[in-house]
Amino acid sequence: MRNFFVGVLSILLIVTFLASASADRTSNSTVYRINKKYRIVNNSSSDATDVNLTFYAFDNFENWAYQRVLSENIALGFPKEITHNPDNRIVNVDLGRIESEKSVTISVSYLVRVDAVYMDLEPEGVRGDIPSGYENYTKPIDNLWQSDNPLIKNKSHELTAGLTNYYCKVKKLAGFVENHLSYELQPQECSAFWAYEHGWGDCAEYTNLIIALCRAENIPTKMVRGYLPFTRLYGSKTNELPEVGHKFAIVYLPSEGWVPLDLTYLIDGEFQFGNLSNKHIVKLVSDGRNLVRDSTISIPDARISYSYKKTNPNLQILISGQVKREVAITTKILSQIRSHQRSLEISVKVSNEGLRRGNGVKVKLTTENEYFDVPSPRKIPTLGPGESKTLQFELGMKKSAENKLVKAIVLYNAPGYENLRYEDRLMVTTTVSHDFFEPLVKMVKEILEKRFYLIILIMVLLAGAAFVVRR
Structure with a gap:
């Protein structure tokens, strides 16, 4: 009899302290180490003088992208000047003279933190x-x-006819580009009209066409250029520069501001509108006016100017580099299995893909408390580079649920970095059959919602237990 009352008290305490779903915003933090070299080569028989190198440096971004430059080392040995425009940081380096058959190398390194952004856009x-x-x-x-081209202008008007909401307009135009173009890597970047006529291209052509269509509808757009390492967008996972160069657009929406739009980075087969992954490293933002020189597309990653006396030395810029994940613990929901009628078994894999160990790793599930009993968080004291662990969670089911969001969240620290976070999401649909005990459970929960009655109930149970012991 004593065990019965102890069991009842345990059930009451467990039900009282049910976990609630978290409202935290996704971070999915990754810290990248980016090393880059600019080698200026003079293979001619003439000296180059007054040589000036200009390149774009990484900058901080918020809202449509979240990026923080944690450290920067520009190993120059030459006079430099850093200037800003509304979207970019620009480094100007005075290299002076580069003699014939000589070269100069500029090394730059950065630590950059990039977080994923989920804007959860809705037409309303x-x-x-x-x-x-x-x-x-x-x-x-x-x-x-070429947003003033008659073919592009007519197509944009045709697609958006009858639409007044700017979200719906952009979505319609993006859907057309997605269906009209086939993904194929290009040896050199081509214009929006070229893409429209030929029907294929890579991230550059997709971006150019959606920008032209949006501008034809007077929707403000900009181009964003950067890096997208460790993906299979280019046929294999790589981290070499400039092979992982990537391009996408940002569009301006009323009441929302600038919003990312990436038509070639797909998640579950869908292009990203309002979302930006933690693999998107932003280098350059442009309104287009600095992207064409002498009627040729010329993306200004780095440019050089110089003087000479007789023969043009035709200086070359050779760019190389590498992106490494300094700090990167990820999580992935592997599966959901119904272990019995009232619970789901959730498998969560936690992996350290960075170069630094993770300390105090905490893994938790969050979801809607109305439908599920959330299990307690699990802890991993330390997770070294290249290590991974798979944890099992039992998610109690209270009632049937359709397309309810379950998050697996990892919180951790790393040497030199604190309060980092990564999460994965899963939509869950479950059916719970009613049984004999369900009305009783529901009644107990309703009682427990009243703190006053809970105290009285516990006192009665304790008095009953004492009475039984005396007998």
Whole structure:
């Protein structure tokens, strides 16, 4: 009899302290170490003088992207100047003279933290019209974004006819580009009109076409160029520069501001609109006016100017580098298995893909408390580089659920870094059969919602237990 009352008290305490779903925003933090070299080569018989190298440095971003430059080392030995425009940091280096048959190498290294962004866009959240002041982002760019071309203009009008919501307009135009183009790597970047006519391209052509279509509808857009390492977008996972160069767009939506739009980075077969992964490292943002030189597309990763007396030395810039994950613990929900009628078994894999060990790793599930009993968090004291662990969680089912979000969240520290986070998401649909005990469980829960009655109930149970012991 004593064991019965102890069991009842345990059940009451467990039900009282049910876990609630977390409302935290996704971070999916990764810290990258980026090493880059600019080698300026003079293979001619003439000296080059007044040599100036200009390149874009990584910068901090918020809202449509989350990126933080944690450290920067520009090993120059030459005078330099860092300037800013509204979207970029630009480094100008005075190299002076480069003699014939000589070269100069500039080494740059960065530590950059990149977090994923999930804006959870909905048409209802995009209200009103484009405000004034964004006209420069709606203009055509000759030989690149031909938004004034009659074919592109007619197609954009055809696709958006009858639509007034800017979210719906962009979604419609992006869907057309996705279906009209086939993904195929290009040896050199081609314009929006070229992509429209030929029907194929890589991330550059997809981006150029969606920008031209949006600008034809007076929707402000910009181009974003950076890196997308450790993906299979280029046929194999690589981290070499500049092979992992990537391009996507940002569009301006009323009441939302600038929003990322990547048509070639697919998740579950869908392009990303309002979402940006932690693999997107941003290097350059442009309204297009600096992307064409002498009627040729020329993305300004690095440019050089110089003087000479007789023969043009035709200096070359050779760019190389590598991206490494300094800190990167990831999580992946592997499976969900119904272990019995009232619970799901969730398998979660935690992997350290970075170069530094993770300490105090905490793994937890969060979801809607109305439908599930959330298990207690699990801890991994330390997780070394290249190590992974698979944890099992039992998710209690309270009632049937359809497309309910379950998150597996990892919180951890690493040497030199604190409060890092990564998560994976799973939509769960379950059916719970009613049984004899369900009304009793429901009644107990309703009682427990009243703290006053809970105290009285526990006192009665304790008094009953004492009475039984005396007998």
